[in-house]
Amino acid sequence: NAGVTQTPKFQVLKTGQSMTLQCAQDMNHNSMYWYRQDPGMGLRLIYYSASEGTTDKGEVPNGYNVSRLNKREFSLRLESAAPSQTSVYFCASSDFILQETQYFGPGTRLLVL
Amino acid sequence: QKEVEQDPGPLSVPEGAIVSLNCTYSNSAFQYFMWYRQYSRKGPELLMYTYSSGNKEDGRFTAQVDKSSKYISLFIRDSQPSDSATYLCAMGKGAQKLVFGQGTRLTINP
Numbered sequence: 001n002a003g004v005t006q007t008p009k010f011q012v013l014k015t016g017q018s019m020t021l022q023c024a025q026d027m028n029h030n031s032m033y034w035y036r037q038d039p040g041m042g043l044r045l046i047y048y049s050a051s052e053g054t055t056d057k058g059e060v061p062n063g064y065n066v067s068r069l070n071k072r073e074f075s076l077r078l079e080s081a082a083p084s085q086t087s088v089y090f091c092a093s094s095d096f097i098l099q100e101t102q103y104f105g106p107g108t109r110l111l112v113l
Numbered sequence: 114q115k116e117v118e119q120d121p122g123p124l125s126v127p128e129g130a131i132v133s134l135n136c137t138y139s140n141s142a143f144q145y146f147m148w149y150r151q152y153s154r155k156g157p158e159l160l161m162y163t164y165s166s167g168n169k170e171d172g173r174f175t176a177q178v179d180k181s182s183k184y185i186s187l188f189i190r191d192s193q194p195s196d197s198a199t200y201l202c203a204m205g206k207g208a209q210k211l212v213f214g215q216g217t218r219l220t221i222n223p
Contacts, residue, residue, distance in 0.1 A: 042119070
């Protein structure tokens, strides 16, 4: 099992460009999450999907959109990137029953110039 | 005031020392308490999970929760260089939304 995978590993964007971060899990988990991690701020929840077909905003959703494509895949889209979105982005998933126990992917490092 | 406060460190100790990592929180509704370990340039991995007050031990690691003081701790005995990482506390009050501390960077010196 690969667990949670994320692509790309690293990306450089110019202000105003768009991109989609991809996440997939092979653990048959129902719930998936997108976080961003910034120095001194810890992990902050951007969006989450409790189950296939549902998405909800987290703590810092502005400037992002998400799509729960199917049970395995959950993508995060930046429509018009801003330097404030420079961060490390982590996808996570959890089993429906043990939602407090989340499994994280390796992260995507994004630099917006 | 942040819901969860964690000293960011960095913390540097010699190999074999006992390490104590701590978090305080303000929301008395939190029921689940976790510690994640994050190696450099990697994703966080779940290390310990506890529910409610008390202690939980797993090998060299002990997680302690004191709900009356809103304080949680992670103790590492006989620390090893491989324990060098950032440790994040996390807590929640139900489905979906965990609240994370800022993380403490720990270095164990051989």
